[in-house]
Amino acid sequence: MENSKVQSEGGLNVTLTIRLLMHGKVRQTLDKGETVKKMREESGARINISEGNCPERIVTITGPTDTIFKAFAMIAYKFEEDIINSMSNSPATSKPPVTLRLVVPASQCGSLIGKGGSKIKEMRESTGAQVQVAGDMLPNSTERAVTISGTPEAIIQCVKQICVVMLESPPKGATIPYRPKPASTPVIFSGGQAYTIQGQYAIPHPDQLTKLHQLAMQQTPFTPLGQTTPAFPGLDASPPASTHELTIPNDLIGCIIGRQGTKINEIRQMSGAQIKIANAMEGSSERQITITGTPANISLAQYLINARLTSEVTGMGTL
Template identity: 65%
Template sequence: MASPDGASGAEGGPEEPELSITLTLRMLMHGKEIGSIIGKKGETVKRIREQSSARITISEGSCPERITTITGSTDAVFRAVSMIAFKLEEDLGAGSADGAAAGRAPVTLRLVIPASQCGSLIGKAGAKIREIRESTGAQVQVAGDLLPNSTERAVTVSGVPDTIIQCVRQICAVILESPPKGATIPYHPGLSLGTIL
């Protein structure tokens, strides 16, 4: 008698495990990209937050690189990444008139991922990362070196926004399946410059 009850209780269920996962994605961005994402008086980042319902924080600091952290349900995070990718294409691709004529300029996102998860992302003899490249059409590069003073690596994803979004989805699926091992020392831009006067 328990099984029909169980089944009826689970009808609304398939969505729930997905929604209850909180995903945090960290991206390394240059000043120009940060300017594009924040927008005039912070209007752009406010719109992305509202429409994606993800939490988005941008590290403080005057150094040329900053970390953008996106947290929320997997759907919210992907919506935010999608909006960011299209915004970067619109702003940074528009700068070159010849770029527009030659087709869409590729967008590059640099994800910051604990090194202990990069092995799963690359896969045996590079099989996993090759599969992600082939199925999405995006360029994916995992840095060989750790980011300064951290246990994280940069994973660079390039392509048109649609391919980038598919690629980020697949990367996140791998990351969610293989949690980081040991303590992660997060990367903070600017710390590698030694003493800041």
């Protein structure tokens, strides 16, 4: 076993790709262009960070195995440095471990776990790192998250062992890679152009929806953005009102309604849509929300409701 590995590394200089999943504050560490540039130069590995307005990013590290180990070492030490810096402002005394999440094709996870968990147990014992393979695949993919935590040294040893397993047991069949979903960015229509909200900005969103919307707009008189149409009866310049229905879990409805209805009123005012929340049905864990208005009103109301849900869910003791 050991021989074939040495030959493959020496003879073919095997190039491997390892994917890492990062989120939240963690990825800001690497987002600073200089940090990644320095890591690329010093390790010799290709390091790419996925683009997009997503709460998660995929960091792809490609190169001969030795360059991958160097890159991982740099990332692990960089994260440790960040932990130490953040601790200088906190009363905590014990240093939390560095945690990295790899994204591995599910077809290779069996080899990582080993018969009856023997391989993963051996990795934990020989490196001192905690290793966990997620039971479920990541959404819309055939990949699983493998979480490694421990000291930078333990993580580097663990990554080396994982690379050996991945080289010896290539993925079977086609892998559908995990692609992080954007933070809910609905499309908002204005003046025949579709926009997605990114942060505080509306970004033009050229896609099929725009074309469909432009077709819809041709049926009605067209108003340039920024001009308001006087509401004369008979002068139907705005697209006809339509209705959209959503169901929201009961336990999250409170964050949308707000104290004494403050939040829902705010959403009504900002979106210009009519929003009705049905009473709780006996035996149902969900509530029906009906949004009525123009497509633009409805899109904006949906966006604002999603934004409330996202901040509520991400604020609830998740990572």
